[in-house]
Amino acid sequence: MKAIILLATFSSLVSAGTIYSITGLGSLGGSSAVGYKINNSGTVAGWAQTASSDQHAFVATGAGVQDLSPLFGSDTFANGINASGVIVGTSYVNGQAHGTIWTGSSGTDLGAGIFATGINDAGAVIGGNGHAFLFANGAYRDLGVLQAGGWSSASGINQSGAVVGDASIGSAFHGFIWTAATGMQPIGDLGGGSSHATGINNSGAVVGSVSLASGYEHAFLAMGGALTDLGTLGGGSSFAYSINNSGAVVGYSWLASGQNTHAFIYTNGFMLDLNSLLPANSGWELTEAYGLNDAGQITGSGLFNGQMSAFRLDPTQSTPQSSSTVPDPGTTSLVSIGLGLLIIHRGADARVCGLETRLCAPKGQIASGGRTHSNS
Secondary structure, X not given: OHHHHHHHHHHHHHHHOOOEEEEEOOOEEEEEEEEEEXXXXXXXXXXXXXXXXXXXXXXXXXOOOEEOHHHOOOEEEEEEEOOOOOEEEEEEEOOEEEEEEEEOOEEEEEEEOOEEEEEOOOOOEEEEOOOEEEEEOOEEEEEEOOOOOOOEEEEEEOOOOOEEEEEEEOOEEEEEEEEOOOEEEEOOOEEEEEEEEEEEOOOOOEEEEEEEOOOOEEEEEXXXXXXXXXXXXXXXXEEEEEEOOOOOEEEEEEEOXXXXXXXXXXXXXXXXEHHHHOOOOOOEEEEEEEEEOXXXXXXXXXXXXXXXXXXXXXXXOOOOOOOOOOOOOOOHHHHHHHHHHHHHOOOOOOOOOOOOOOOOOOOOOOOOOOXXXXXX
């Protein structure tokens, strides 16, 4: 009876109006595009395939993308953007990775063998060149490793300069958090022996994915040294990529069917399928969410009429037929949606997934470690 009430609550909220509007960001002539990070002004940085099948970094302030690639190389990827619109990423020149900073119409090459993965509002750049680094005021700082002779790479930075990323310990990878006061510290795991840290907010809350004893990986939220398993949308594995200063988390999860992933938002203790929060008949299937800002805007990639496309979601307050309005994410009513979805997706499939081995890169991107993942 309780389940019926919760599902009825969810149905009434969704039918009353939508939580998000969606904007397709366009393409560069090819068959795919990915929105990866979004700043608080709603500007998106990512990459898209061209008609010649190269991957080009782009910036988008609305529908339509600006190609950043003529500045460097044939393949470029934009991995971070700050409040001033400065973008960082990686360009491949003759097959060699070069860290890149894009400022307006100009670009700066940080050198060969460098992957630039993030930037904060003060202009501090993070990435990896075998070791995780912090580049600020024209100087590199080696952030070290967790084990002698090991490897590390940074993937997230907050406004106070705390950095998260991955480092090797033996044959496994462990998420880390680095601060100037403590140095590099491991985040830990939930029984599977590995973890990957991808994002950090200004309160020091960290997100990423962590392996379980079962062999699956689950999105996690770490605060004060304690890891919380965020669960899945019914499938075996999930992966978190971004957390805002309100504590909302976005990423993607396999479904119980195992046939595809869906983008999620985790808020108020519940993981919600973002596809359930779109207008009806939108034409979209949101498969991955990567970036989230403090206004609640989200970017990622999905299938629009069957083609992989970049999107931006904007929270809305639609006007329902009654005098009340549909709440934005983070309100008490959204918890009811989460409870309904929790019941819908209870009972994950029992198949063991392959280890996700991408380092600081979503599905399909080549990065400093070559992780790939599967749900079968």
